[in-house]
Amino acid sequence: MPICNRDLSLILSAQRALFNRVTKNVKAIYSTIVGDKLTWIVYYDTEPTEDEIELQRIATTEIVCDFPEIMSMD
Numbered sequence: 138m139p140i141c142n143r144d145l146s147l148i149l150s151a152q153r154a155l156f157n158r159v160t161k162n163v164k165a166i167y168s169t170i171v172g173d174k175l176t177w178i179v180y181y182d183t184e185p186t187e188d189e190i191e192l193q194r195i196a197t198t199e200i201v202c203d204f205p206e207i208m209s210m211d
Contacts (some may be wrong), residue, residue, distance in 0.1 A: 138148070
């Protein structure tokens with residue numbers, strides 16, 4: 138399946154937003170945009186700390202700023 142421009146834009150936006158925000162506890166991140174909704178799921182090895190949760194909030198805020206059409210998040 139070819140990568141469309143929106144998928145590539147999301148990949149690049151997430152890479153920039155996550156730079157220096159991924160801790161050793163993060164095992165995987167799933168992200169997609171469907172319509173006007175961003176789905177962002179972070180898988181941790183153990184229960185995330187408040188600092189780790191805040192780092193992900195900052196990253197998702199930066200991604201939402203790159204996509205003005207996003208109206209909701211999961």
